[in-house]
Amino acid sequence: MSSPSLGSSVTGRRVDAVVIGTSAGGLEALSAVVADLPADFRLPLLVVQHVPESGPTQLAEIFSRKTALRVREAEDKEAIAGGTLYFAAPGYHLMIEQDLTLALSQDDPVHYSRPSIDVLFESAADVWGERLAGVLMTGANEDGAAGLLAIQRAGGIAIVQDPEEAEVDIMPLAALQRLVPDHLLPLRGIAELLRALE
């Protein structure tokens, strides 16, 4: 599968938010994508990284050392701010409300996952429609494919990490079975694209 060229298809496209889903191998992939985003990056980035349900995670702490963005674990009812990297909390789904606040829930796990990527992506697609980019990266299950399709159907931009490069290719491949992404890119390309969409 060939990827559409960056420059042409991005021209004029701007989004208001980016949602990112990743699982096994995700920490490094995510580091590569956010490392060079500047502190004045305008968009909020909302991330589901699969983690075990119990116990605190240090995701927010780890990443605050890896990026100039503000980094937080998502809180219920929190207003979404630009230039901020939000991580879904272990054991809770993360969703977006119409009034641009975050919502947590303990609905059943989806694909054995809570937080689930599908849940975040679908609710974000509802709120932002075409003003949303969704990124699905390395991982060992099928969470996220349905969500990415929902984003695309709502007019948003679907971005999949090139499975050749992904540490675990199951998640990107599951997405490619369901949809033709707007961009199929290596991590470096994803990082560049996010800056272009700002």
Added chain:
Amino acid sequence: MVDRTVEIELKLLFEAIYLKYSYDFREYSGASLKRRVLLALREFGCETVSALQQRILHEPQVFAELLQYLTIPVTEMFRDPAYFRALREHVVPVLRTYPSLKIWVAGCSTGEEIYSLAILLHEEGLLERSMLYATDINPRSLERARQGIFDINHVRKYTRNYQLAGGTRSFADYYTAAYDSVLIDRRLRDKVTFADHSLATDSVFAETQLISCRNVLIYFNKALQDRAFGLFHESLCRRGFLGLGSKETVEFSGYADRFEPFAKEERIFRKT
């Protein structure tokens, strides 16, 4: 453009439910409620939310089923053991100073939380002088709570939670096993009054010293949360305690200045 048809249908559905059955979901958090309605559509074989609305209006038993989707019954005994440990270590010493106690678990689901509290109070010698109220809007959950029967497969987890929560005896003292379930000790069951009560539509029914309302408020929007905090504020005695779920706080609410953090990490607040 995002198609808003489903949002419109959902608004109409919750209005219909309210008018017909007096259950008020109009101010719940929209995203998770929508997800659950869409799951239910599949289950009931309805093509659209409007089709579901029609069935809800004409078939009360379908509403009873839908209610199981709209309320999330997930719970466990001594859920978040650190919360119960903090109650035991920091709140109980204050509760001891009262000659009699009223304790309210709001959104009790199938009873695990109130029975955990009953065990804790028993071990601290306070159960005798306590009245325990546990309320919910889901009649099926309330019925199961009254029976005090739990799946035996959970016992290992609950036993571990009990120990982490600072239990001083053996968890097995509090139940009898029968086939694939366990039955909570009668002395605990008899201490609890279970009742149908909605934080969205009902008012305060007692003066309490401790209210535990966990993992309920995340499903409400800000306005409805404030309504619930209003009820708790009214019900609690001077300097009474309010315990919330591990992702909930009064701090961003309209009642922020009327409660102070007491055990911040464990989300226990105290009326100022």
